[in-house]
Amino acid sequence: MSRIPLSALIGLVITAAFFGAALLAPWIAPYGMAEVAGGVWDPSSPEHWLGTDSIGRDLLSRMIWGGRITIFVALAATLVAFATGVFLGFLAAVSGGWVDQALSRLVDLLMSIPALIMALVILSVMPVTLPVLIAVMGLIEATRVFRLSRAVAADIEVMDYVEAARLRGEGMVWVIFREILPNALSPLVAEAGLRFIFMVLFISTLSFLGLGVQPPLADWGGIVRENKDGIVYGVPAALFPAVAVAALAISVNLVADWILTRTSSLKGGRG
Amino acid sequence: MSALLEIDDLRIEATSYPPGEKPRDVTIVDGVSLRLERGRVMGLIGESGAGKSTIGLSAMAYGRGGVRITGGAVRLNGTDILSGGARGLRRLRGKAVTYVAQSAAAAFNPARRLMEQVIETTLAQGIPRSEAEARAVTLFARLGLPDPDTIGSRYPHQVSGGQLQRVMTAMALCPGPELVIFDEPTTALDVTTQIEVLAAIKEAIRDTGVAALYITHDLAVVAQVADDIMVLRHGKMVECGATAQIIGAPREDYTRALVSVRQVTHPEKSAAADPLLRIEAVTARYRGLALDVLKDITLDLAPGRTLAVVGESGSGKSTLARVITGLLPPAAGSVRFDGRDLSPALSGRSKNDLRELQMIYQMADTAMNPRQTVATIIGRPLEFYFGLRGAERDRRVAELLDEIELGKGFSDRYPAELSGGQKQRVCIARALAARPRLIICDEVTSALDPLVADGILRLLQRLQQEEGVAYLFITHDIATVRAIADEIAVMHRGRVVRQGPKAQVLSPPFDDYTELLLASVPEMREGWLEEVIATRKAATPEGTRA
Numbered sequence: 165m166s167r168i169p170l171s172a173l174i175g176l177v178i179t180a181a182f183f184g185a186a187l188l189a190p191w192i193a194p195y196g197m198a199e200v201a202g203g204v205w206d207p208s209s210p211e212h213w214l215g216t217d218s219i220g221r222d223l224l225s226r227m228i229w230g231g232r233i234t235i236f237v238a239l240a241a242t243l244v245a246f247a248t249g250v251f252l253g254f255l256a257a258v259s260g261g262w263v264d265q266a267l268s269r270l271v272d273l274l275m276s277i278p279a280l281i282m283a284l285v286i287l288s289v290m291p292v293t294l295p296v297l298i299a300v301m302g303l304i305e306a307t308r309v310f311r312l313s314r315a316v317a318a319d320i321e322v323m324d325y326v327e328a329a330r331l332r333g334e335g336m337v338w339v340i341f342r343e344i345l346p347n348a349l350s351p352l353v354a355e356a357g358l359r360f361i362f363m364v365l366f367i368s369t370l371s372f373l374g375l376g377v378q379p380p381l382a383d384w385g386g387i388v389r390e391n392k393d394g395i396v397y398g399v400p401a402a403l404f405p406a407v408a409v410a411a412l413a414i415s416v417n418l419v420a421d422w423i424l425t426r427t428s429s430l431k432g433g434r435g
Numbered sequence: 436m437s438a439l440l441e442i443d444d445l446r447i448e449a450t451s452y453p454p455g456e457k458p459r460d461v462t463i464v465d466g467v468s469l470r471l472e473r474g475r476v477m478g479l480i481g482e483s484g485a486g487k488s489t490i491g492l493s494a495m496a497y498g499r500g501g502v503r504i505t506g507g508a509v510r511l512n513g514t515d516i517l518s519g520g521a522r523g524l525r526r527l528r529g530k531a532v533t534y535v536a537q538s539a540a541a542a543f544n545p546a547r548r549l550m551e552q553v554i555e556t557t558l559a560q561g562i563p564r565s566e567a568e569a570r571a572v573t574l575f576a577r578l579g580l581p582d583p584d585t586i587g588s589r590y591p592h593q594v595s596g597g598q599l600q601r602v603m604t605a606m607a608l609c610p611g612p613e614l615v616i617f618d619e620p621t622t623a624l625d626v627t628t629q630i631e632v633l634a635a636i637k638e639a640i641r642d643t644g645v646a647a648l649y650i651t652h653d654l655a656v657v658a659q660v661a662d663d664i665m666v667l668r669h670g671k672m673v674e675c676g677a678t679a680q681i682i683g684a685p686r687e688d689y690t691r692a693l694v695s696v697r698q699v700t701h702p703e704k705s706a707a708a709d710p711l712l713r714i715e716a717v718t719a720r721y722r723g724l725a726l727d728v729l730k731d732i733t734l735d736l737a738p739g740r741t742l743a744v745v746g747e748s749g750s751g752k753s754t755l756a757r758v759i760t761g762l763l764p765p766a767a768g769s770v771r772f773d774g775r776d777l778s779p780a781l782s783g784r785s786k787n788d789l790r791e792l793q794m795i796y797q798m799a800d801t802a803m804n805p806r807q808t809v810a811t812i813i814g815r816p817l818e819f820y821f822g823l824r825g826a827e828r829d830r831r832v833a834e835l836l837d838e839i840e841l842g843k844g845f846s847d848r849y850p851a852e853l854s855g856g857q858k859q860r861v862c863i864a865r866a867l868a869a870r871p872r873l874i875i876c877d878e879v880t881s882a883l884d885p886l887v888a889d890g891i892l893r894l895l896q897r898l899q900q901e902e903g904v905a906y907l908f909i910t911h912d913i914a915t916v917r918a919i920a921d922e923i924a925v926m927h928r929g930r931v932v933r934q935g936p937k938a939q940v941l942s943p944p945f946d947d948y949t950e951l952l953l954a955s956v957p958e959m960r961e962g963w964l965e966e967v968i969a970t971r972k973a974a975t976p977e978g979t980r981a
Contacts, residue, residue: 323801324796324798324802325803325804328794328802330781331760331761331794332789332815332819332869333784333786333819334819342804343804346804346807347805347806
């Protein structure tokens with residue numbers, strides 16, 4: 165952790181700013197999330213730094229509240245994805261045999277359906293609440309995490325120290341959580357960063373299509389949806405959330421890249 | 436006339452990144468000078484980390500993995516190659532200086548035919564393909580490869596490891612270099628194969644008149660091929676002289692220690708009445724293979740004794756260990772331990788069965804979880820088998836660390852912070868923590884330097900006297916067997932070809948395989964290789980050598 169490269173530093177600062185804004189939304193947002201505070205699509209002014217939206221709500225406040233929801237949903241879904249994906253992936257690698265076959269084929273089956281289409285189909289028959297949204301996104305993304313963690317664990321599983329643990333008579337729980345998990349952590353942490361970005365894009369896409377976060381709550385994808393008609397009249401309101409999504413994605417990516425190179429370097433590897 | 440290769444006061448540094456500390460520069464080679472005349476062979480010898488490969492590679496101005504040449508001069512034919520720049524180096528490498536790597540299997544591209552790879556650098560010099568191929572075929576024949584005319588059309592996986600190493604030597608000699616660097620070319624081979632490769636390399640060097648740097652850690656091997664030997668330690672020269680002088684009359688203490696390693700001796704103990712471990716008519720095969728890896732193996736091991744299982748790679752000795760530990764249930768036969776039948780599969784064994792039978796691995800690096808401290812590694816069996824916790828456990832860990840001569844200061848270290856010998860000691864302590872009655876030692880010393888390996892063997896012997904534990908010692912090294920065994924079983928292609936007390940197995944009359952095995956162990960004197968080759972040629976008619 166001696167020196168942080170410039171790119172990673174920029175990424176860290178921007179990511180921290182986004183997360184900070186999300187956490188402190190009630191205190192720093194100038195207006196309420198659903199408060200009508202001006203005219204339709206007012207241009208930016210000292211009262212409304214980014215102007216107002218399609219029904220006169222302050223856009224900066226909407227952005228801050230929306231970021232809070234986007235980041236919260238993406239983070240929660242990433243956690244769900246990793247909790248299930250990593251556990252099942254490790255279980256498959258350690259058990260082998262029919263457990264591995266059953267899990268791997270099930271995941272193959274799920275992965276053969278495009279993620280977005282599957283999410284749209286499921287969400288169109290389920291009540292679209294935040295917990296459902298998080299669970300659906302998390303479980304779909306868990307298939308990707310499963311593949312990675314199974315591959316990582318399969319590499320570690322053949323090491324002599326895992327064999328030594330088996331010869332000692334250790335159970336599955338010890339092998340998974342004490343022998344494999346600590347050694348798989350670095351690639352998984354780097355992957356978590358990337359998965360988080362995919363989740364941000366995923367929830368934004370769903371909201372834009374109307375099957376994500378439901379009004380009166382707002383998220384960035386939803387704000388784009390509400391304001392997309394303004395683009396025809398030269399109103400830039402829809403661009404701000406789009407830029408926010410891109411900026412968050414790039415900054416988290418910079419951090420994830422740095423973690424990945426740090427942990428996959430020759431010497432630093434699993435030492 | 437100046438020497439072919441002159442290295443003056445060479446200094447090589449690298450940046451190390453110790454965990455949790457600031458990066459710092461370490462000196463790998465410090466003030467080494469050498470002169471190599473045309474047609475001579477110089478052996479560079481030393482433990483791992485002595486800088487011998489680094490010096491070898493500096494003869495082609497190459498630094499591996501961030502290694503930098505920071506001082507001194509390397510002159511080839513009187514020209515300084517360090518200041519030649521990239522263009523100068525391109526003319527030099529693969530033409531004037533070539534390189535033979537340790538692991539031929541890893542150095543060849545598996546997707547291309549051997550001939551393409553052998554003549555690649557020769558073609559790059561503008562020599563026509565037909566002439567390059569003719570040269571390669573001549574070299575194949577000279578190196579004693581079978582079917583020299585057609586072997587070039589094979590892929591790397593279609594020839595054996597020993598043959599591949601000879602093909603690589605052909606590759607190095609093909610461009611007609613002035614200097615060849617041999618970097619441990621026979622270390623990865625079995626003794627019976629090593630001798631052929633060694634003889635082929637020696638003949639080829641003599642016939643082509645090329646000069647060579649021969650890097651190895653095995654003094655007995657280098658004594659066969661080198662005219663002069665330089666002994667290195669910690670990047671500094673210890674001693675340099677003619678081969679006869681180094682092995683006959685070493686001047687420095689360190690050289691003397693190297694020449695006289697394997698001082699460990701072990702008076703053979705007679706077998707007790709009841710065997711601790713009895714392997715009865717075991718046949719084993721891996722799933723999906725129609726081949727029996729073990730065929731009808733029957734062995735006995737008495738309590739507190741050492742049984743050495745000897746054989747080359749592929750003889751089935753490690754598979755035998757897997758059968759005994761229960762990782763590979765045998766297809767037929769049984770394993771009896773202390774008078775009771777052991778369940779063939781690991782899952783059917785009781786905690787006590789598992790405790791009494793421990794294992795130590797060849798690669799201590801991969802045998803320990805890099806994320807656990809020494810205290811956790813040694814303490815876990817105490818917790819698991821005896822339920823020891825807290826202060827009681829710590830006290831026992833400290834005791835065990837004392838027993839393996841490390842001391843309790845080591846308990847908070849991670850495996851990456853230990854040397855190779857220390858790692859193996861921690862693995863021994865982990866096995867010992869279970870208070871086992873039998874420890875299977877799978878090539879435990881073969882990844883270690885000779886002096887360190889001696890220390891490990893001595894430790895194992897002391898522990899046997901103190902704890903009365905029996906060892907099943909798997910190895911390919913006859914010297915280790917002499918040092919530690921009570922009984923010996925020689926394995927070849929899945930069968931036990933010879934077994935009995937040490938004195939009996941190691942004295943004539945021999946069966947064919949044991950004789951070959953014993954005769955292939957390099958002896959530390961000049962002329963040994965020629966004698967062996969001459970004996971074999973006399974014994975077998977022309978062209979039928981295995």
